[in-house]
Amino acid sequence: GQNIDQPTEMTATEGAIVQINCTYQTSGFNGLFWYQQHAGEAPTFLSYNVLDGLEEKGRFSSFLSRSKGYSYLLLKELQMKDSASYLCAPSGNTPLVFGKGTRLSVIA
Amino acid sequence: DTGVSQDPRHKITKRGQNVTFRCDPISEHNRLYWYRQTLGQGPEFLTYFQNEAQLEKSRLLSDRFSAERPKGSFSTLEIQRTEQGDSAMYLCASSLASTGADTFFGPGTRLTVL
Numbered sequence: 750g751q752n753i754d755q756p757t758e759m760t761a762t763e764g765a766i767v768q769i770n771c772t773y774q775t776s777g778f779n780g781l782f783w784y785q786q787h788a789g790e791a792p793t794f795l796s797y798n799v800l801d802g803l804e805e806k807g808r809f810s811s812f813l814s815r816s817k818g819y820s821y822l823l824l825k826e827l828q829m830k831d832s833a834s835y836l837c838a839p840s841g842n843t844p845l846v847f848g849k850g851t852r853l854s855v856i857a
Numbered sequence: 858d859t860g861v862s863q864d865p866r867h868k869i870t871k872r873g874q875n876v877t878f879r880c881d882p883i884s885e886h887n888r889l890y891w892y893r894q895t896l897g898q899g900p901e902f903l904t905y906f907q908n909e910a911q912l913e914k915s916r917l918l919s920d921r922f923s924a925e926r927p928k929g930s931f932s933t934l935e936i937q938r939t940e941q942g943d944s945a946m947y948l949c950a951s952s953l954a955s956t957g958a959d960t961f962f963g964p965g966t967r968l969t970v971l
Contacts, residue, residue, distance in 0.1 A: 779958075780958060782960065784962075789967075790964070790965075791946075791948055791962040791963060791964050791965045792900065792948070792962050793962070794960070794961055794962075797958050799958075836899055836900075840958070840960075843913065844890050844902050844905045844913065845890070845902070845950075845960060846902060847892075847899030847900045847901075848899050849897065849898055849899050850899050
């Protein structure tokens, strides 16, 4: 089976940096996805990490440690439009399984 | 190809009616997935296909639910005798590689059962 743990809610200030952590346990691990989901909309792909380390993509970066079963999503220069849920999903031998996600609120 | 599409985007039905949703994946993708999502929860896996073969079904998928992908392209998800508890967003996703490294979601179909 799979177990995914993320904080339920986070609040951060516009212009700041926020780190959303994800720990997971899964069999047959291939890589880890991060998706962004605005209320009432479908998830949109943010990143997919296969190797250990940090991958930067504009204001968003994603880190993976395979040995620790740990990942984080780093959002810099926060904007109001970044208010959304962020879903962590480990990819293994079965279709993606999601946790409840982290609901991020960006405040002025 | 602009991505995964789903139809309809919204469906309101009365309890006991049957509904059918359609998903058109990204054209070169051979894997297609159905998920269900309710408020405050992450997407829950329902079933997936590789080409026309249905490879896995979740225990969440009751006998009232059936999915098909007859030609390995578009897929349909039918819910028979709908119940109020079926109200949710139904999401379709597709991917090419077995690792799912390119898994993209459609816009979803929001079902409301009255």
